[in-house]
Amino acid sequence: MALISPSRRIRRTPFSDGVEAAGVKAYTVYNHMLLPTVFRSMEEDYRHLKSAVQVWDVACERQVEVRGPDAGKLVQMLTPRDLRGMLPGQCYYVPMVDETGGMLNDPVAVKLAEDRWWISIADSDLLLWVKGIAHGYRLDVLIDEPDVSPLAVQGPKSDDLMARVFGDGVRAIRFFRFGIFDFQGRSLVIARSGYSKQGGFEIYVEGGDIAMPLWHALMEAGRDLDVAAGCPNAIERIEGGLLSYGNDMTRENTPHEAGLGRFCNTATAIGCIGRDALLRVAKEGPVKQVRAIEIDATALPRCDRAWPLMAGDRRVGQVTSAAVSPDHGCGAAIGMVRMTHWDAGTALSVVTQDGPLPARVRDGFWA
Amino acid sequence: MALISPSRRIRRTPFSDGVEAAGVKAYTVYNHMLLPTVFRSMEEDYRHLKSAVQVWDVACERQVEVRGPDAGKLVQMLTPRDLRGMLPGQCYYVPMVDETGGMLNDPVAVKLAEDRWWISIADSDLLLWVKGIAHGYRLDVLIDEPDVSPLAVQGPKSDDLMARVFGDGVRAIRFFRFGIFDFQGRSLVIARSGYSKQGGFEIYVEGGDIAMPLWHALMEAGRDLDVAAGCPNAIERIEGGLLSYGNDMTRENTPHEAGLGRFCNTATAIGCIGRDALLRVAKEGPVKQVRAIEIDATALPRCDRAWPLMAGDRRVGQVTSAAVSPDHGCGAAIGMVRMTHWDAGTALSVVTQDGPLPARVRDGFWA
Numbered sequence: 001m002a003l004i005s006p007s008r009r010i011r012r013t014p015f016s017d018g019v020e021a022a023g024v025k026a027y028t029v030y031n032h033m034l035l036p037t038v039f040r041s042m043e044e045d046y047r048h049l050k051s052a053v054q055v056w057d058v059a060c061e062r063q064v065e066v067r068g069p070d071a072g073k074l075v076q077m078l079t080p081r082d083l084r085g086m087l088p089g090q091c092y093y094v095p096m097v098d099e100t101g102g103m104l105n106d107p108v109a110v111k112l113a114e115d116r117w118w119i120s121i122a123d124s125d126l127l128l129w130v131k132g133i134a135h136g137y138r139l140d141v142l143i144d145e146p147d148v149s150p151l152a153v154q155g156p157k158s159d160d161l162m163a164r165v166f167g168d169g170v171r172a173i174r175f176f177r178f179g180i181f182d183f184q185g186r187s188l189v190i191a192r193s194g195y196s197k198q199g200g201f202e203i204y205v206e207g208g209d210i211a212m213p214l215w216h217a218l219m220e221a222g223r224d225l226d227v228a229a230g231c232p233n234a235i236e237r238i239e240g241g242l243l244s245y246g247n248d249m250t251r252e253n254t255p256h257e258a259g260l261g262r263f264c265n266t267a268t269a270i271g272c273i274g275r276d277a278l279l280r281v282a283k284e285g286p287v288k289q290v291r292a293i294e295i296d297a298t299a300l301p302r303c304d305r306a307w308p309l310m311a312g313d314r315r316v317g318q319v320t321s322a323a324v325s326p327d328h329g330c331g332a333a334i335g336m337v338r339m340t341h342w343d344a345g346t347a348l349s350v351v352t353q354d355g356p357l358p359a360r361v362r363d364g365f366w367a
Numbered sequence: 368m369a370l371i372s373p374s375r376r377i378r379r380t381p382f383s384d385g386v387e388a389a390g391v392k393a394y395t396v397y398n399h400m401l402l403p404t405v406f407r408s409m410e411e412d413y414r415h416l417k418s419a420v421q422v423w424d425v426a427c428e429r430q431v432e433v434r435g436p437d438a439g440k441l442v443q444m445l446t447p448r449d450l451r452g453m454l455p456g457q458c459y460y461v462p463m464v465d466e467t468g469g470m471l472n473d474p475v476a477v478k479l480a481e482d483r484w485w486i487s488i489a490d491s492d493l494l495l496w497v498k499g500i501a502h503g504y505r506l507d508v509l510i511d512e513p514d515v516s517p518l519a520v521q522g523p524k525s526d527d528l529m530a531r532v533f534g535d536g537v538r539a540i541r542f543f544r545f546g547i548f549d550f551q552g553r554s555l556v557i558a559r560s561g562y563s564k565q566g567g568f569e570i571y572v573e574g575g576d577i578a579m580p581l582w583h584a585l586m587e588a589g590r591d592l593d594v595a596a597g598c599p600n601a602i603e604r605i606e607g608g609l610l611s612y613g614n615d616m617t618r619e620n621t622p623h624e625a626g627l628g629r630f631c632n633t634a635t636a637i638g639c640i641g642r643d644a645l646l647r648v649a650k651e652g653p654v655k656q657v658r659a660i661e662i663d664a665t666a667l668p669r670c671d672r673a674w675p676l677m678a679g680d681r682r683v684g685q686v687t688s689a690a691v692s693p694d695h696g697c698g699a700a701i702g703m704v705r706m707t708h709w710d711a712g713t714a715l716s717v718v719t720q721d722g723p724l725p726a727r728v729r730d731g732f733w734a
Binding site for chain 1: 368369370371372373374375376377379391392393394395396399404405465466471490491492493495496497498499500502503504601611612613614640669670671672673687688
């Protein structure tokens with residue numbers, strides 16, 4: 001692996017000082033910002049995440065804030081998910097698509113009020129699309145990237161750690177709901193959400209000045225819980241089938257291909273750009289779709305490119321994320337497979353940069 | 368420095384095999400793609416670039432292709448530069464702004480034909496803005512990212528190397544013009560341009576399959592010219608005053624603040640989004656602007672964040688790119704300074720993460 005060159009363009013976060021002090025070993029870049037990927041080792045981080053509690057600098061989940069009388073109308077234009085029943089205090093996972101139904105991002109929409117939303121984005125400059133649409137349609141909204149940096153607390157001991165810092169009230173937050181909690185006199189949005197299957201919270205830290213005080217408070221409060229700095233773990237998220245925009249789906253794919261049809265209400269999402277393009281696929285289903293792929297391997301090269309999935313000489317799909325699972329003793333992968341070969345149990349071959357390996361379509365992910 | 372974690376999301380380029388074989392030591396991420404930053408060392412790469420010839424994988428300069436009857440109209444909507452006199456065969460450096468005049472990118476527009484353009488972008492997903500505007504205004508255009516990966520040939524021996532591979536005709540290409548040249552039966556756009564002050568070309572390699580054959584042909588042909596794999600060099604580009612979007616200007620800045628007023632014809636750029644917002648600043652000038660900053664230092668920490676520029680206790684600007692110049696024996700930096708302190712010779716202090724250093728505003732860049 002090569003080094004990463006620092007520059008202002010690859011933005012530090014309000015938590016970077018803490019991340020560095022904790023001995024971060026590797027980064028990726030996400031929304032033009034540093035995202036840690038390894039602290040001790042991928043495997044040690046994985047074991048720790050599944051057994052204790054971690055504090056994650058996910059400031060790179062930037063917010064697109066939409067405010068104003070047309071805010072709700074605009075957010076509905078961006079997604080085939082029907083938002084009519086959504087209440088302030090709720091978070092919705094919302095695939096966002098262009099006029100052809102191609103995915104532009106898969107953010108979480110946080111409805112703060114009828115006229116104020118945060119779109120908590122995956123890795124694309126969704127701000128530019130939202131601004132372009134708002135301008136083109138002459139909508140009465142303000143759109144910006146506020147000084148809000150999510151900090152995630154993830155792992156089985158998350159509730160205990162959070163309760164020590166924010167009080168027992170956090171235990172009552174339901175999945176994909178949020179509440180407002182006080183930290184040093186500041187009101188923070190705290191949601192039960194996060195990019196792991198181990199449970200936990202995301203704290204939307206508003207104002208970079210309280211970022212390190214909060215980081216230290218969590219580390220201090222969790223000492224006997226074995227709290228540690230962590231980050232989204234590639235092995236754990238693949239086991240759990242958590243997709244990554246840019247890896248497992250791109251602008252080439254519809255939400256239905258990404259297996260996100262359950263988050264689409266294409267027929268009733270009136271006003272959604274791309275609705276016409278998606279109606280047919282929403283009804284008939286896609287011709288290829290995301291599947292869990294098990295690879296017969298105890299070691300894998302890094303999945304830094306799409307790996308073709310072959311049925312004999314025929315390319316029937318591709319793997320886009322892969323890692324060896326210590327807990328399951330196999331290669332765990334996320335792939336997209338054509339419908340002719342997507343049934344559970346189908347034997348395929350996956351072509352890595354180091355050669356082909358036997359693979360099999362599973363009926364679901366591991367976690 | 369930490370390592371960079373590979374994943375499909377951080378896209379490899381059609382030249383990555385060559386870059387790796389040449390021993391790349393560090394990368395940055397640019398338009399969701401790998402961009403090499405160091406081969407031997409920053410200083411050795413710098414010396415070599417100034418004396419020989421380098422081949423650069425700048426595939427990350429992705430193209431936004433705009434085709435169709437409204438293509439010219441749309442491109443003019445994106446920039447305050449007046450494009451009416453632009454002919455097919457020309458490249459224009461075009462600051463692109465939002466409705467408030469804030470910079471969204473500083474690409475090179477390549478006019479292939481009246482109804483076909485490539486916008487060769489800096490590091491932001493400009494595609495999303497262009498698509499949003501085209502959709503909102505119902506323009507008759509097709510917009511996409513084609514399979515086009517620029518390969519730059521830079522350095523004083525660039526003409527000699529290029530002539531060996533493409534024939535002497537390349538020597539006649541004028542600055543920011545392009546011609547069509549043959550390589551193994553394929554027609555390639557070759558422009559006299561590039562992100563250094565050492566002269567050279569950018570080859571718009573259409574079709575990933577001929578990328579490595581071209582890479583090898585250049586390396587083979589240039590053996591006695593001391594050709595080597597290289598990359599945009601931070602020291603050289605700062606000496607030359609080549610700005611970097613995301614480093615030296617962002618969406619917060621107008622083109623005038625970035626010192627790009629000479630590329631704006633705000634009064635006559637009819638149709639430009641953001642024109643109204645820019646008219647006043649175009650006439651009266653900005654209150655802060657990019658300047659060359661000399662720092663009294665023989666060593667500098669990495670400029671991975673904005674460094675405040677102070678006049679006593681008053682913050683009067685910031686440095687956003689900095690490196691020690693071996694040829695000039697000082698710290699060379701790009702900063703933005705308020706008009707009260709931007710005159711050449713003004714003594715300031717620059718606050719790095721390792722403490723303050725004496726600095727001075729220069730009347731121009733070094734190269």
